[in-house]
Amino acid sequence: MRTPILARGLLASALFWLFLPAWAMAQEFEPNNSCDTAQTETLSGSPHIILGELDPFAEQADVDFFRFTAQPGTVLRLDLEGQPTGAGDLGDPFVGWFDSACQLMAFDDDSGEGLNSQLHLVVPGDGLFTVGVTNCCDSGFNGVGQGSYRLSVTERNSIGSISGLVFNAETGVPLSSYEPPYVVAYLNQCTGTECTYGVADALADAHGVFAFLTDYWGQPLLDGDYQVSLRAEGFDEFLTDIFTAEAAANVHLGVLGMSPKQYIGSIGGQLRDALDGSPIPGIVPPWAWVTLSTCDGPQCFELASTSADENGQFHFDGLYWRVAPGDFWITARADGFSILESATFQVGRDEHVDIGDLHLAPFPVRLGELHHCEPVAGQTCRFGIEVSARTSKRLRAEVWSTVEYVDYTRPVLSTRFQLGRNGVANPAPQSLNLASGETRTVMFELRIPQDAPAGSWVCATIFVGESPFAQFHTLAEQTAFCATPQNGVMTRVPDKEVRMRQRGKQGK
Structure with missing residues (x-):
């Protein structure tokens, strides 16, 4: 009742x-x-x-x-x-x-x-x-x-229209949808203070004028509370206040100014070896990698990452990476070097900052040129690596290689074993006694099985550890090769793909 x-x-x-x-x-x-x-x-x-x-x-x-x-x-x-x-x-x-x-x-x-x-x-x-x-x-x-x-x-009840004029708040130039910065207006329906229901979008003409006449489905717009959102490349999003559109009314929002996003100019620098001052390249070993980070209040996060070039130089373009002004720091990594984190520095709008040289401390051992083999099913693969002492005194060390083999057709999917100079016949590590700056090439043998099935793969990794108890004092490691059968032929996986997989596993 x-x-x-x-x-x-x-x-x-x-x-x-x-x-x-x-x-x-x-x-x-x-x-x-x-x-x-x-x-x-x-x-x-x-x-x-x-x-x-x-x-x-x-x-x-x-x-x-x-x-x-x-x-x-x-x-x-x-x-x-x-x-x-x-x-x-x-x-x-x-x-x-x-x-x-x-x-x-x-x-x-x-x-x-x-x-x-x-x-x-x-x-x-x-x-x-x-x-x-x-x-x-x-x-x-x-x-x-x-x-x-x-x-x-x-x-x-239906309304007439909702319209407005959008322009660059700094220059006063109208913004268009048909040329950069490609502004688009979005109309959202509001309930209370929440405006999450999208009703329509509209394009701005050469004079910056936009108008909503119907909703997404071509139906008349209804009376009620709305909010307009303006978005354009390189500009901060603009939100109008919540407004009420009455029945049969034509609502004109007036002139709406969008503020260009503020980006830094660039950040650059160069990575160098702290021992001898030589540049540390990123496109060849030791694969130097640089990360740019910042904080927003208590939340800190990575903004961008890049490889150093052949001269150890790195560069972050503010517009490309859309980096807003603020406080930053650089984290640099390279195979055979300790991770370096720079001091915090500040960069303003359109400012170009060169933070200079960053010196990475080398590990006691540097792994140099790899001596590859082309794995062939049923044959022996000989591979090795150059080991250099990077200490001020003699280095006594041991070198060994481990092999990981994965075969999804077997009851045990994967296995790992150690190699020596003559393969599995003598898996004992090889001893090194190097003067400071001395380099020696260490070789290993691995016989590839004849019947490796498709989908299986084999990876060999070389380790160097300082004596005594070298296995508990590992100084360096390097993947020698990875291979997988393709169309009946054992094919080596490209080094770049192997590095990217390793970097993904390590969160780098």
């Missing part, structure tokens, strides 16, 4: 009926827990409000249905509110609408404010539709949850 707004005494009641508002209010009553037994309502005002409750004391989980009669073609908005906005204590409202045959046409969970639900519909040709009320996420409308709620059915 219908219950008017609460009035105290005859005078209040008389005043209520004398100044009857445009909206109407009703009370939910049982039984209405199926589409066939829906409570009958006639839209007599906008919004039409129903106060109800999913009964916690019902014999089975409660769900409420309301059947409405309205003018065909009318656009309506359904708002189901509960605890999120204090309209009731239903925790996560869930609403849907059905046609006159009780066929579910659409449902919604959280398009309203907070966890409230909001749904638009066009009244069908027979003027009949039914609204179902439940709690998330009962898309079958079988009943779940409990609590009080407020259901509002509001008639929506």
Whole structure:
């Protein structure tokens, strides 16, 4: 039954009926827990409000249905509110609408404010539709949850248009969608302070003028609250204040200025060996790699990474990497060198900063040129590496190689074993006794199996450790090669691919 707004005494009641508002209010009553037994309502005002409750004391989980009669073609908005906005204590409202045959046409969970639900519909040709009320996420409308709620059915009217003019806030030049910076305007519908429902987008002409005339589906724009977002390459996003578009109104937002993004000019420097001052290249061994990092409050993160060139030089272009002004530091890595982290430095807008030389401390051992072999099934592969002492005194060390073999056709998928000078026949490490700056080439042998199946692969890695207990004092390692059968032929995996895989595993 219908219950008017609460009035105290005859005078209040008389005043209520004398100044009857445009909206109407009703009370939910049982039984209405199926589409066939829906409570009958006639839209007599906008919004039409129903106060109800999913009964916690019902014999089975409660769900409420309301059947409405309205003018065909009318656009309506359904708002189901509960605890999120204090309209009731239903925790996560869930609403849907059905046609006159009780066929579910659409449902919604959280398009309203907070966890409230909001749904638009066009009244069908027979003027009949039914609204179902439940709690998330009962898309079958079988009943779940409990609590009080407020259901509002509001008639929506079309507006004329929403338009504006966008320009560069620094230069005053209009921004266009047909040339850089390719500005685009987006229209979002708002519920309360949330403007997350995209309605339409529009392009700006050569004079910076944009206009919204219809929504994404070519339908008229409806009255309500909106916000416009402007986006363009190289500019900060611009958001208008939330505004109300009345029925039949043409809303002009005026002149909207977008601010160009602020980027640094560039950051550069050079990596050098701390022992002899020589440049550390990045496109050949020892594969120098540089990372640029910054902090935003308590959050610190990497912005960009690059290899050093053949002269150890590196360069970060602010526009290319979209680096905003701030405080930065450089982290430099190279095979055979300790990781170096620079001091923090500041770079301003359009500023070009050369931080100079960064000296990386070498490990006691440098692994130089690899002596590759081309692995051939059924034959012996001889491979090795140059080992150089990078200490101020003699280096006593041991060198060994491990091989990892993966074969998915075997009961044990992978195995690892050690090689020596003569392969597995003598896997003992080879001893080194090098003067400072001395280099020696160490060789190994590995016989490749004849029947390596497709999909298997083999990788050999060389290690150098300082004596005594070299295996517990590893100084350097280097992948010698990786190979896999392709079309019946053992093929070596390119070094660059191997390095990228290793860098990915190490988080570098």
